[in-house]
Amino acid sequence: MPVETEQDLLVFLNPDEFGVEAQYVSRDPDIEPKTVPGHFDDEGSNWNPNRWIGTEFQQQAGASITATGPTFLCRTVDLLNGGRKGEKLTIKGTVYRIHDKRPDGTGMTLLILMADD
Secondary structure (H helix, E strand, O other): OOOOOHHHHHHHHOOOOOOEEEEEEOOOOOOOOEEEEEEEEOOOOOOOHHHOOOOOOOOOOOOOOOOOOOEEEEEHHHOHHHOOOOOEEEEOOEEEEEEEEEEOOOOEEEEEEEEOO
């Protein structure tokens, strides 16, 4: 079974087709920011079920909704130390902080992002 190389993975992240480029900034001030190709998904849910009472038939005590919020999928090799919590990405003019990372074992990492307010 063939395994994709780091170069092969770039085909899936081409910003001219369906990928985007992000400016990656390390927490280490001595390391220069770099451009990282990846897939950006800014779909997320900000709905809090505890703010909406609903009707007596719709109330769900203890109900919760989990959403990932914005994510960025990129090659693990493009991230310093695998992408550390608190490091920043600028994507389409918006600055995000890395909140969590999920390497998939194939050379790709999904970064869970939060707006850098």
